[in-house]
Amino acid sequence: MLNKKDRVRSLWVTLLGLGVLMLAIFAADSLGMIDNYIRGIFIQCCFAIVMATSLNLVMGYLGQIALGQAGFMAVGAYTSALVTKAIGLAIKAGTMAPLPLLVQFIIGMLCGAIAAALFGLIVGIPALRLRGDYLAIITLGFGEIIRVVIQNLPFAGGKGLSNGQAGQALIGILKMNDIYILFVITAMCVGIMLAFVRSKFGRAIIAIREDDIASSSTGLNTTFYKVLTFTVSAFFAGIAGAIYAHRGLGTLQHSDFTFLKSTEYVIMVVVGGMGSMTGSVLTAILLSVIPEVLRAFSQYRMLIYSVILVLMMIFRPIGLFGNYEFSLYQLLMKRIRKKKPEPEQTASKGDS
């Protein structure tokens, strides 16, 4: 572990790095390099990153496979879309002071995230009594139930709310495709999740993953921590859903959130390395960009993913990154220390 001073410095360095990244995006944007197509891919990366990292909380840190993450994403997507729709209607009717688009989106997003977290809690309490294969199946079941129920809700289809029609795509959703805002939201989500897994909660969760019975015998309330993680994970899946719902196409379909969607994020987490947020972020970006860049590839996408997944499980079950976390600060420190070597202190390995 880093000491406190280092941690504060590390935070600043990371923020600085993100700032530089944002400047780079700004530069590309002002040079006219970002058209609608690139914007679309960028947004896709954003919600994929949030989804993959949120799933990593459950798979990597809790050590359980959850196959229903798309269900929570659906809850977040539909709730946020309906909330922004309701706000839009209220503003139009004059019953509400006009709000900037961003505020409308943020309200919708938070409502979506909270709704998803609530579902995470409801699903988590019974589901987490099980583990392993059974947990995977029960989350799959819950995910499908959520989807089928949404499909049959009259207010979640067609024009939505009171004009809605069950079984149809929800249309006319607010557009929120400002890449800077989405960049900040994504970075904040990943940052908060990283802080979560490094807090005392995160350490407790890792202890439970390593040995359930031993950690409960040391006085950890294992059920509490498991459900907490599950709920936090669902919360962020809800945010990803909100980003997805407002991605600019204006439509939302229940068939966007099938079991296959969940599997896609499972692939991202597993390939990136369960327990490595860096891995999840990078594979989320990679697996979002590659199918777009290589159109011919996208046809065989799932076929190739499945082969990669099997090979990965045979030859490198821990994923590309294992549990390695990238840290800009440590990278810089290493560089600096290499120039003027210090005695012994540099040998502190294993801190992340």
Next chain:
Amino acid sequence: MDGLTLFIQQIINGLRVGSVYALIALGYTMVYGIIRLINFAHGDFIMVGAYALFFTVPLMVAAGMPAWLAVIIAIIVCAITGALVEKLAYSPVRAKGTNMSALITAIAMSLFLENFAQTLFGASPKQVKTIFDLPMVFGISGNTLLTITIGMVVMVGLSLFVKYTRTGQAMRAVSEDKNASLLMGINVNRTITITFAIGSGLAAVASLMYVAQYNQVTNMMGSMLGLKAFVAAVLGGIGIIPGAMLGGLVIGIIESLSKAYIAPLTGGIITSAFSDAIVFGILIIVLLVKPAGILGKNTGEKV
């Protein structure tokens, strides 16, 4: 049709769908019993079998033989696929990976089979020629009766096989204790492969029954079918052969009755569109109330 006839009709429909579920569930249960792995790809073996039928039925007809003989080829194709999946993917992963990586491999194999079939045959549904054309018996279609009969025969046959043959005994021994059976001179790996082959062969029989009813093959047909059959296996008690049969029939009947009666019973709030959700609802209730299933025994966890 009066209420009672309708009810009986629904029960018979349920038994028909249920026997398909039961046959698939048998495959899940056998594999789970022996290596404690939910074989996600099992549902897709049905798809493999159905494609095999799609190609061999016309050949059989052309050769002047009864169309249903094609199932023999389908069984062989499925058994080989099952054994290959086990040898190429599951076995190496099991040798060094954890439970979690085995499960991920199973999901990956399922994706692989679905997408491989799509690459080979396209995503559009294919029509299979009529396999059986049987007359109505007592107002019930002959196909339905045959499906139920085949289901029963296969189940009883499998039970006898596992109970009395040497291979069957080896299977039970391996599922009881792998290391001990190794010491008893049982070829564990071969037994596991045989289990996969038999389970997948049963999937081919299930696909015959499914195709005879719906005449359609798609690359995704196995996914929902497989999941429901898995629910059936859990309901009956996973790893227990009679449990899979019972679970399959129960799920089939519940599904068919819920489709017919749930809308009037709940005043139209829950409609037949929820039937998939109902099946998963059953799974959740079973897992929470009695995770070992109807016929299973609760075993405590060793520390």
